[in-house]
Amino acid sequence: xxxxxxxxxxxxxxxxxxxxxxxxxxxxxxxxxxxxxxxxxxxxxxxxxxxxxxxxxxxxxxxxxx
Numbered sequence: 001x002x003x004x005x006x007x008x009x010x011x012x013x014x015x016x017x018x019x020x021x022x023x024x025x026x027x028x029x030x031x032x033x034x035x036x037x038x039x040x041x042x043x044x045x046x047x048x049x050x051x052x053x054x055x056x057x058x059x060x061x062x063x064x065x066x
Contacts, residue, residue, distance in 0.1 A: 012040035016048050 015032045018024050 009040050012036050012044040016044045
């Protein structure tokens with residue numbers, strides 16, 4: 001594996017964030033499947049979901065005024 005195709009956690013987070021938004025090219029999706037580790041994808045997905053839920057809870061508390 002060369003450095004360009006080495007799986008990294010930041011690449012996994014980038015792929016998960018693009019997936020959250022829902023804008024992905026098919027070629028980029030296929031490249032991610034070939035390059036990224038499933039463990040990185042799962043961990044970054046759970047992490048991004050937790051951050052998203054935390055932001056929603058924060059916004060609700062600010063709007064309600066608690």
